[in-house]
């Protein structure tokens with residue numbers, strides 16, 4: 001494992017998030033590789049950490065003042081062992097190869113856990129949609145898709161949204177794909193309902209994370225009702241995590257963006273959530289405005305490089321739904337000291353390795369992102385099925401399937417952890433179960 005990690009670092013220098021994701025998975029896989037010598041002989045993990053294909057391209061576009069900008073576009077096609085490449089696109093200034101390598105790597109395991117036939121991929125750009133007009137975003141998306149379209153397709157690679165890519169961007173991307181390829185197909189997921197989208201897709205990641213949390217709590221004979229919950233982020237995942245928490249009688253008390261967080265001691269109710277949805281999705285404003293609108297709430301600006309004070313708010317459960325590495329080792333220690341019983345990750349890899357260790361040592365119910373946030377891509381898989389069948393399932397039907405998938409991921413994690421002598425350890429369970437499914441497919445398909 002040490003040689004494998006050293007190889008990954010040497011081959012992908014400076015890609016720290018990718019190294020972090022590989023190290024975390026590799027550590028859990030030691031017992032499974034010991035038990036199945038064929039995985040080692042066939043160099044399964046060495047093959048898995050090398051993407052099948054990486055596409056990098058220039059994305060030139062013109063802003064509203066006639067000025068020319070050049071961004072970089074990416075698509076990482078990590079693994080197609082169990083289905084077409086599948087995973088989101090992220091538009092954010094922090095995007096670079098290493099970030100997308102980590103996300104694509106995580107996606108392979110996550111998608112395998114969903115029980116649906118999807119391989120893993122990820123893409124995006126260092127384009128910053130913040131402060132850009134609709135027309136600028138449209139021109140960027142069209143330029144991005146003009147190149148990407150030659151690499152993707154409903155049987156090859158099916159992108160979706162992620163940070164900075166919501167239904168507006170998916171619409172522009174889809175329009176350009178259709179125009180160039182002269183083909184109306186399920187090449188993207190997260191589409192609007194009227195043109196091939198699925199009900200519950202916008203809600204899926206947030207709802208799924210809360211369903212996973214319910215499953216975890218149930219193992220201790222507890223429920224989510226009445227629990228005070230910290231939620232970070234204020235985008236799609238956070239919004240629907242809060243909505244589901246309210247529906248189940250829990251009390252979400254925080255939301256955040258990159259500038260700071262709000263704490264509402266009265267709890268965020270339906271009416272306040274509707275206001276937040278309008279603020280973020282329509283007016284595209286900042287979370288600071290929440291505290292101006294609801295004066296009982298307090299706003300705390302982000303301290304650069306400092307401890308994130310959101311995690312110091314006393315609560316029972318934590319739902320990090322913002323971004324990677326948002327919970328430091330110290331934040332995790334604070335959460336544990338405050339008696340938090342559950343952490344369910346709506347974001348991808350929001351906890352640094354030291355923080356994960358703290359949660360596991362303290363016996364916190366800790367649901368890692370690749371299990372707890374798999375509901376989003378799972379409903380993307382259901383959107384692909386509906387597109388292929390040319391039918392639309394009802395809200396109830398999709399929600400029921402989502403619940404079933406989250407329960408099954410939870411069961412698989414528990415059973416696998418048990419089998420490998422780590423009862424209750426969802427990190428071990430998720431990594432091993434996801435890996436074994438992909439590894440078996442790779443064995444069947446030869447050295448490709």
Ligand code: GLU
Nearest residue numbers: 087088160161162377380
């Ligand atoms: N970006 C989401 C994720 O991290 C969804 C991907 C998809 O629906 O393809 O899983």
